[in-house]
Amino acid sequence: MRTDTDPSPGAEKTATVAGPSPGAPDAPVRQLPAADVYTALHTSRRGLAPAQAQERLKRYGANELPRARRRPVWRELGAQFTDLFAVVLLVASAITFLAYGLQEPREVGTLQLAVAILAVVVLNAAIGFAQEYSAERTAQALEAMVPHTCRVLRGGERLEVPARDLVPGDVVVLEAGDAVSADCRVVEAHELAVNNAPLTGESNAVGRTADPVATGPALEARNCVFMGTDVVAGAGRAVVYATGSTTEFGRIYRLAAAAPRQKTPLQHQVAVMARRVAGAALAIGALMFAVRLPTGQSVVSSFVFALGVMVALVPEGLPATLSVSLAIGVRRMARRQALIKRLLAVEALGSTTVVCTDKTGTLTQAEMTVTRVWAGGVTHAVTGVGYAPDGEVAEPGPVRELLRVAGLCCDARLVAPAGPRERWKVLGDTTEGALLVVAAKGGVELEAEEEAAPRVTEFPFDSDRKLMTTVHKAGAGYQACVKGAPVELLARCTDREWDGRRGQLTERDRAAVVAAGDELASQGLRVLAVARRELDSPRPAQDEAESGLTLLGLVGMLDPPRPEVTDAVAACRRAGIRIVMVTGDHPLTGEAVARRVGIVQRPDPVVVTGSGLDGMGDEALDALLAEPSELLLCRVSPEHKMRVVTAFQRRGEVVAVTGDGANDAPALKHADIGVAMGAAGTDVAREAAAMVLLDDSFASIAAAVRLGRAVYQNIRKFLVYLFSHNIGELVPILAATFAGFPLVPISAVQILAIDLGSDVLPALALGAEPPEPDVMDRPPRSRQERLFSAAVMGRILFLGGIQAIGVTAVFFWHIGASGIPFDDFTKDTPVYREAITMVQAGIVLSQFFNALAVRTDRQSIRKVGLLSNPALLAAGGFGVALMAAISYLPPLQTVFNTAPLTAGDWAVLAGLGTLPLLADETRKAWLRRRDARRKGAPR
Template identity: 35%
Template sequence: MSATPRQNSIEEPGKLAITDLKTGLSSQEAALRTEQFGLNELEQVKPESIWSILLRQVNSVIVWILAAAAIVSFFIGDTLEGFAVIAVILINAMTGFILEYNARQSMEALRKLDTTPARVLRDGKIKEVPSDQLTMGDILILEAGDLIPADARILEVNQLTVDESALTGESVPSQKSTDPSAEDTPLGDRHDWLFKGTAITNGNAKALVTKIGQSTELGKIATMVSEAKRTATPLEAKLDALGKVLIWVTLGMATLFLIVGFLRGQEIKQLIETAVALAIAAIPEGMSVVATVALAYGMLRLAEKKVIVKRLSAVETLGGTNVIFTDKTGTLTQNKIEVQTLRVAGNDFTIRLDTNNEGARKLEVIKGDQELIHSPDFEMLSRIGALVNNAQLDSKKSDRKELGDPVEVALLVYARASGIDLHKLHKDYKRQAEQAFSSDTRMMATLDLVGTDYFIGVKGAVEEVSALCNWDNPEDRNRELEISEAMAADGLRTLAFAYRQTDRKPGENFTNDEKLTYAGLIGFLDPPRKEVIKSLNACHEAGIKVIMVTGDHPATSLKIAKQVNLIGPEEQLVITGKELESFDFSSADDQNKMIQCHVFARVNPAQKLDMIDFYQKQGDIVGMTGDGVNDAPALKKSDIGIAMGLRGTAVAAEAADMVLKDDSFASIVLAIEQGRVIFENIRKFIVFLLSCNMSEIFVVTFAGFLNVGSPLLPLQILFINIITDVFPALALGVGKDNKKLMKSPPRDPKQPILQMADWKRIVFYALVMTISVLGVYWYAINQLGLSPEEGNTITFYALSLAQLLHVFNLYSGKLRFFSNEVTRNKFIWMALVLCILIMFATNYIPFFRQILSLQIIDINSLKLILAAGIVPVLVIQAVRILYPIK
C-alpha cells in the first residue's frame, strides 16, 4: 500500500523544487545542479605522507641528543664515531617506519561507499546513473537490497524497512513511512527520511534527494573522522618525558665535567671528547629500537590470536586503558534479531535459541513451564509466525543462509527450532492472498488454503491485532496491552498474532469477515554474545571501566547491559543523547552523573567524541570499540580504537588502531593483557638500560674527577650501548606473559614510566657496577702496573660483562633467583651467548680490536674481568634478600 506523495512538507537546502514528481528532473537540469552543487561524493582527505611517517620516527628528544653528539664528533675529527651514531639513528627510524607504513590511509574506505549505481527518475524514465552523479532534486527509485546513495525524503513507500545499524547503532531495522518527523527527532526515529550508506531490507520506495556528498549524515561523520585528532600515545608521551630527563642529566654532567676540566687546565679537545662520551653514555641508544621490537613482537602475538594492530604503539596503549567505550550492536550483541519472550494462552515464556554441533538451532526454555511448549497453543503461535512471513531460509537444518526482513527471519528460525517442518508447512498451506503491512494498518495478514479449509493468519501491533479478536472479557485484552507495553519498556520489540480457520472462502477484506482468535505475543531482541559476560568480568577484575555507548533505544540498551553483567540487576541509570545536549561538562553534578553512568543510549557520533574527550581530560586512557560508520570518528579520537573485523564496516576498520578479526570481545581482554605485559617488559628493560648507561656515566665522570685517566672511549661506550646492552634488553622486551598483571588495576596514566623506586634502583645498580669496574681498573693500573691502554681494555670488558650479567637482577617481586621469568626466558640465554661471542670477536679479530682501540687480554686480565662482572650480581642479590622488592 503506497502513501500519497506530498510536496509541501519537503524542506531542501536552497529550497530546491523539482518541476514534476511524475517525470523527475530533466537531464539538462540535473547537469546544471551537478555543476552548481558538485558531485555526490565524500571529500578525499589527503593521506599521511611517507615523509610525515618517516619524520615522526626521528622527532624525539633522544634522537636530537644523538644527532648533536654526531655533529660534535664530526667537528672534532672523530668521523668514525659520528657515522656510528648516525647509523644507530637510521636503523631505529627505518624499523619504526616500516612497521607503521601500512596505516597511512584512514578515509579511503568511506569513498568506497560511493561506488554503488543508483536508479533515478529523469526525463520521465527510470535510469541507472553512477551514484556520484546524483544531485539535489533527483527522485530515487529504491528496492530491497539497495544501498541508499544519498540522504532523501520519502515520497512513496511500500512495506519499507531499512537497516540503519551502521549509522545509528540500532539493531532492529527501521520501518519507514511518509509521516513527517520533527526537526529534533533522533536519527534512528526519523521514519520519513533515508540516509546515505544504509541498506533497504524489505519493500520499495520513491524518495526525493535533499542532501548529497559531504552534507549527508555520512558526510558529516566523514568530516568528524578527518577532524578527530590523535593525541600522542601514553608510551610515546612517557618516553618523550624520559628523554627530557635524560637531556638535562646529559647537559648537567657534561657541563660540570667541562668546567672542572677547564679549571684544571686540561686539553680542550680531550674535554670535548669526554663530554661527547658522557652524552653517548647518558643516552640509551637502543631504547627506541628495543621498544619498537617489543611492540612489534606483541603485534605478532596478537595477530596469531586474530587481533590485527595497525599502529605500533597501540599495543602498549591498550594495556594502559582504564576506560573502554563499547558499542552495543555487533559488539556486545550478535546483531541478529531473535525471538526471546513469548506469551501464549496467558502463560509467559523466556526462551533461548542455541546452536548444536550440527549447526541446527535448539529451543531452550529459560523461564516458564517447559511442558507447555508442546501444547497446541504454542504450536499455533509458531505456525502463524512461519505463515505470515515472506522471508526465506535455506533447505538445510542450519539457518545461516537467510533472505528477507530480519524479524521475519527470526520467526522462521524460531518456528524451525520449535519443531515445525517449514518445507512441509508451505507445501500444505498454499497462499491465496496477502494484506501487506502498511503504516496505516500496522498489520500483515495472509490467507492460505489447507486441504478444503481456509486459514487466516495475522501479525502486527498488539493494539490493532487485538482489536480484531474475540474476547470473553475486555479486561483480558487490556491485560495483553499492558504486558506488551511492559515488554517494550524492557527493550523488546513486540508483535501480536491471531488466526481464524474456516471452511468458507473469505472475502477480499478477509481479516474483517469475522472475529479472530488471539494467539499470543512475541518479543524480539538482539541477543548478547556468549563470550561477553566472561570478558566483562575480566575487565572488572582488572579495574577497567566499561561503558556502553549506542544509538539504540534506552530500554533495549539497559536490558542488554544487565544481561552481559555490564551493570548490576538493580541499576537503572541511562543517559540519552537528548539529555547530553543539556549537560554542562564544567558542572560538578553533571560530571558526577557522567562518571556514575555506564549506559548511554540514542547517542550520535558527535556526542561520542564529546564523551571520549571528557574522560581523556580526566586523565583516563580511553579505548573505543565499534563496527559501524557512526563509530568511526570516536574510534579515531580515542587513545585506542578497536574495530570489529567480521561485522564491522570498512570505514570503522580504517579509522581504528586495532581490528578484531573474530569480532570477539574476549580478544579485547587478551589484547589488554598483552599490552600490560609489554609495558611491564618495557619498564623492565628501561631500568636495565638506564642502570647500564648510568654506570658508564659514573665510570667516565668519577675517573675524570679523580684524574685517573680515561677508562672508556666514546666509540667503546657506543659499542656497549648498541651491542652488549641491546640484546639482553631485547630479550627482556619479549618476555613471557604474566597472568598476575590482570588481577590488579591498570597503572595510573598520569604517572611517568619510571617511579621514584625505579630511579633509586637504577642509581644503586649503577653505583655497584661502577665501584666494581673502577676498582678493577685502579687495581690493574696501580697494583699490576698495566699500561693505560691495557687498563682501558680491562675496563671495557669488565663493564660489558657486568652489564650482561646484570640482566639476572631484573626479575620481578620475590621470585627465586634461579627460577623466575628472566631465567625461564630462552631469549635471555640466546642473547648472552651471542654477546659473549661478540666480545671474543672484538678481542681476537684484529679489525674490530683496532677500531675499538683494544689490547689482547691475558689470563690475569680475564680473572679481573670475571671478578668485576660477578661481584655486582652477588652484591645486588644480597641486598634484595635483605630488602625484597614488592
C-alpha cells in the same frame, strides 16, 4: 537548493548544496509530496538522461567520502628525526664533525665517533619508520563499507552503475538486501524497511514511506534513506538528493576528522623522560668540560671528553628498542584478531581505566533471536542464538499454531551459508527473520505451510496501526494472519486460542496477556503479539481482516549478547576497568543487555538518555561520571558520545571507546584508544580508530588490555636494563676525571658499541616477555604515574651502582698494577688499551646477568626458569661474542682501541658480572619475606 540533511539537535548545521541548481523550492524535499520531488530535484520518473548524469557528476563530484589526508612518506620518515633523543644526537654528531675539522692533528677516532652517532640516529629512524609504516599500510588494506554498485533508472532504462557515479537527481531502485549508496528521498514504497544501525546504533528495522513528513531531524524522516544503511524488507524507488561528504554519513565523517587525535600516556611519559635525560646529559657534559678545561687540556679534546660523558648518558638504543617492542605487541595482538594501526596504542590499552562500549554488534551479535514464546499463562523457552535454525522450543505442541501463523505473516527469507566460513543470514526484516527461525525450531515446515496456504493479499506494516496482516487460502475459506504490537493487536481481539482450545477473551485473560507482555519487556525483549481470523473473501477490507481476531499468544525476542562477552566483561572488572554502555538504543533494551553480560549487576543502575545529557552542564556531567555507579547512556548522538569521552578525560581517565557504526567515529578518534569492528564496522569507524577487531569480538579487548599491560611492564624492564649500564659507563669516567687520570676509561665509540651492539637485542628479548599471571588482577595505573617511578629509579641505581663499582675497580686495579704514572699514559699504551677493554667487557658481562635479573619484579629467576626465554640467552650470547670480536680481531681493535684479554681477565669479569644477579635475587627474597609477614602468611 538547500540540503535535506538537517543535523540532529546539537549537531553542526550543514550548508552544503545537495540538490541541483537554483530554482528549487526552499522547503526540504522530505516535506514535499512524492510527485513534486522529481520537479524539485530536476529529474523525472524515468531518471536522468545519461548526458545529464555525466554533467552532474562533473559538477558535484564522485559519490565517495574524501580519503583521510596522510603525510607523504618523506614527511613520515622526517618525523622520526624530531624525537628529542634524535635531536640531541644529531647536534652532538654535527659538533663532533666540527671538532674533527678543528683538530690539529686530526684524530680518526673523532671522525669515527661523529659517523657512529649519526649512524645511530639513522638506524633508529629507519626502524621506527618501518614499524609505523607497516602497521598503517596493513590497516589501509581493510575494505571500505560503502557499496560498489547500485541500480538506477537513466533515460527510463534500468542500469547497474558504480556507486561513486551516483549524482543528485538519480532515481535509485531499492530492494531487500540492497545497501543504500547515497541520501535519497523515497518516492515509491512497497513495505519498504531499512536498518539505520550504522548511523543511529539501533538495529531494529524501520519502515519507510513515500508520504511527506514534517520538518525535524533528518535521521527521523520516514521518507528518506541514507548512505551506509541497508534495505531489510520490501522494495521501492528513491531520488538522490545528497552524495559524498554532504550526506549524513559524510557529516559524521567530517565530525570525526575534526576530532583531535589524543596522545597516549606512554607518549607523554617518553617525552618527559627524553627531556630529563637529555637535560641531565647536557648538564653533566658541560660540567665535565668545565672541569677538564683548567687542567691544561685543549678545548677540542675537552669537548670530545665531555661528549663521551653525554653519549654515556643518552640511551641511543632506546628509540629502536621501544619501536620494536611495541611492534612485538602489535604482532601478538594480531594473533588475537586485534589490528593495531598506531604502535603507541598498544601500550595505551594497558593504561585503560574506562571502556565506553556501544551495544549492537559489539556486545551483541546484531541478530534478532526469539527466546520466549507465551500462550495461556505458560512461557516456552527457546534455545539457540542467531539465524541458524539450531535449537528448540520447549514443549512446542501448544504453540505450534502460533509459530505457524507468525511464520506465514513474514516477507523475510532465511539464506543458508554458501561456504564453511559463512553464517546464516536474513534477507529482509531481522524481526521477521527471528520469527522464521523460531518456527523452524518449533517443527513448523514453512515451505509446506506456504504451499498449503498460499498468500492472496496483504496489508503491510504501518507505524500508525503497528500491525502487519497477510491473507491466505485455507481450504474452502481464507485466513488472516496478523502480528504486531501487543497493545494494538489485543484491542482488536475478541477470542483466544491456547493449547488448541478456543474461547472468549475475558478481561481476566486480557490482564494476563498485558502482565505477560510487561514481564517479557522487563527482560529487555521486544514483544510481538500473534493472532488470526477466518475470512470468507480473498480481498477483505483492512478493518475486516484486522478485527474480531483470535489471539494466539506472544513472542519475545532480543539481539543476543555474544557468548564470550560475559567473561571479557568480568576480566575487565577484575582489572579495575569501568565499563559504561553508550548506545543509541532504548534504555530498557540497553539495561537488559548490560545485565546479561555483567556490565550491570546492581538493582539500581544510573540510566541517562541523550535528552538528559543535553540538560546537563559540564559540572553536572562531571559529577555524574565521578559517581561509582553502574552507568548506562542511551539514545545518544555522536556529539553526546564525544562529550562523554571528553568529560572522562578531564577527570584523568584513559578512555577506550568501542563501536562499529559511522555514528561512533568521532568518539573513536577523540578517545585515548578507539576500537572499531573490522568485519561489520563501517569504513568511517575503522578510519577513526587506533585498533580494529578483525573478529568483532569484545573479548578481544580484554585480551588486548592484558597484552597492553604486559607491554608496559616489559618497557619498564628494558628501561631498567638500558639505564643501569649507563651508570656503569658514567661512573668510571667521573672517577677518572676526579682522580686526575688523563684519559677516559671507556670511549664514546665503545659506549655506542655497547648501546647498539650488545644491549639492543637483550632489550628486545625482554620486550617479548609474556604477561605475568596476575597482570589482570591489578588496578590500572594512573595517568599521572611516571615511567621512571621511585621504584624504577631505585632499581636502576641499585643494579647500575653494582656494575659501576665493579668496572671502576677493575679499571684502576689494572692501571695501578702496571706501576706506570698517570701522566705517562697515552691512547697507545698497551696497559691502557687492556684496561678500557676490560671495562667494556665488564659492562657487557654484567648486562648479560642484569637481563636475567630484571625479567621479574618479585619472583625468583629460578621459579620462571633460566631457560624460559631462549631469545634472551641468545641475545646475551651474541653480545658477549661481539665483545670477544672487539677484543681479538685486529680490524676492530683498531676501531675501538682495544686489546686481547686473557682467560684470567674473563674469569674475573664473569665473577663481577654475576654480582647484579645475585644482589637482585637477595633483594627479591627480602621483598617476598616482607610481603609474607604483612599478609601473615608463610613464605
